[in-house]
Amino acid sequence: MDMKDTAINVLKILEESPGPVSGERIAEQLGITRSAVWKQIRELRRLGYEISSSRAEGYRLEEKTNRLLPYEINKMLRTRVIGRQIRHFESTASTGWIAKKLAAETDPEKLHGMVIIAEEQTGGVGRLGRAWVSPAGGIWITILLKPKIPLDHLFMITMAGSVAIARAIRKEYGISALIKWPNDIFIGDKKIAGLLLELTAEADTVHYALLGIGIDANISLTDLSPPLKDILTSLQAEVGHEVDRVALLARVLREFELRYQQLEDGEYDSIIREWKSLSMTIDQRVVIKTINKTFAGEAIDIDAHGALIIRKDNGKVERVIAGDCFQ
Numbered sequence: 001m002d003m004k005d006t007a008i009n010v011l012k013i014l015e016e017s018p019g020p021v022s023g024e025r026i027a028e029q030l031g032i033t034r035s036a037v038w039k040q041i042r043e044l045r046r047l048g049y050e051i052s053s054s055r056a057e058g059y060r061l062e063e064k065t066n067r068l069l070p071y072e073i074n075k076m077l078r079t080r081v082i083g084r085q086i087r088h089f090e091s092t093a094s095t096g097w098i099a100k101k102l103a104a105e106t107d108p109e110k111l112h113g114m115v116i117i118a119e120e121q122t123g124g125v126g127r128l129g130r131a132w133v134s135p136a137g138g139i140w141i142t143i144l145l146k147p148k149i150p151l152d153h154l155f156m157i158t159m160a161g162s163v164a165i166a167r168a169i170r171k172e173y174g175i176s177a178l179i180k181w182p183n184d185i186f187i188g189d190k191k192i193a194g195l196l197l198e199l200t201a202e203a204d205t206v207h208y209a210l211l212g213i214g215i216d217a218n219i220s221l222t223d224l225s226p227p228l229k230d231i232l233t234s235l236q237a238e239v240g241h242e243v244d245r246v247a248l249l250a251r252v253l254r255e256f257e258l259r260y261q262q263l264e265d266g267e268y269d270s271i272i273r274e275w276k277s278l279s280m281t282i283d284q285r286v287v288i289k290t291i292n293k294t295f296a297g298e299a300i301d302i303d304a305h306g307a308l309i310i311r312k313d314n315g316k317v318e319r320v321i322a323g324d325c326f327q
Ligand code: BTN
Pocket: 093, 094, 095, 096, 121, 123, 124, 125, 126, 127, 128, 130, 132, 134, 139, 140, 141, 142, 183, 184, 193, 194, 195, 196, 212, 213, 214, 215
């Protein structure tokens, strides 16, 4: 649902004008007919822009859209690569699925940094194949990457992403977001965001990596069903009003690009250090549930592969690569 150039040109005229602009003037300026102007106004309204019209004065932009449209994101984006290509969907099964389709059709090198956005997902996927509820109002994105990172450090992409989201939430709203291992973002004892890294490799080279990010931004908790209601929170609920999702997304992408660059430069220590400083898991007593066992202990560290280091109650130290962490 990307915006057509004519719609953007009409929008730009409305944005630049302090007062209402007549259809006739817009038509003249763009060299199109008045009915073509009307068609674009209708299209802009469909995209969520609030445009008033009066016969005497013309059109006036009252409110920008609250959708995550590439045109709006571009205005705020401070990155070189991440988010410089955007695909936006009103509704799709999963942004990860779209990313895989694109990567199969086009050389992933050319897609590096592309961000796929959905206003709503009908078949969102979470960690360990769980369903991810993704109603309108959240931020549901997949970042497509062609990593130039050694294989054994690839899982640090999620660490970079977690740090980026926690930092972005802190900077935008002054809320103390923390990271819960492996890659959940929490506010207090409630989850607000989750990340999911999917790698496609052949032999020892990574064809591409997909970093899926889900942030419960403008989600009303009362709309969620009971189990989710108790374990999730949203920015809207924490801040007390709807947030500017475009500003937050632009910030997340910028913070991510900075850390991703550190990864490509081999600066693993600074990411690990930042991750630890934002972690709510390190130094805590935890219960770990892996596919084949459950055990308790103290989380003492994380290593450069994203594995959690646990000192078990019997004194033995164990490395956990994947699983659930209860604390
Ligand atoms: C988790 O289980 O915590 C990870 C959730 C990741 C959800 C995001 S939303 C955008 C992307 N598309 C999906 O289907 N999943 C990821």
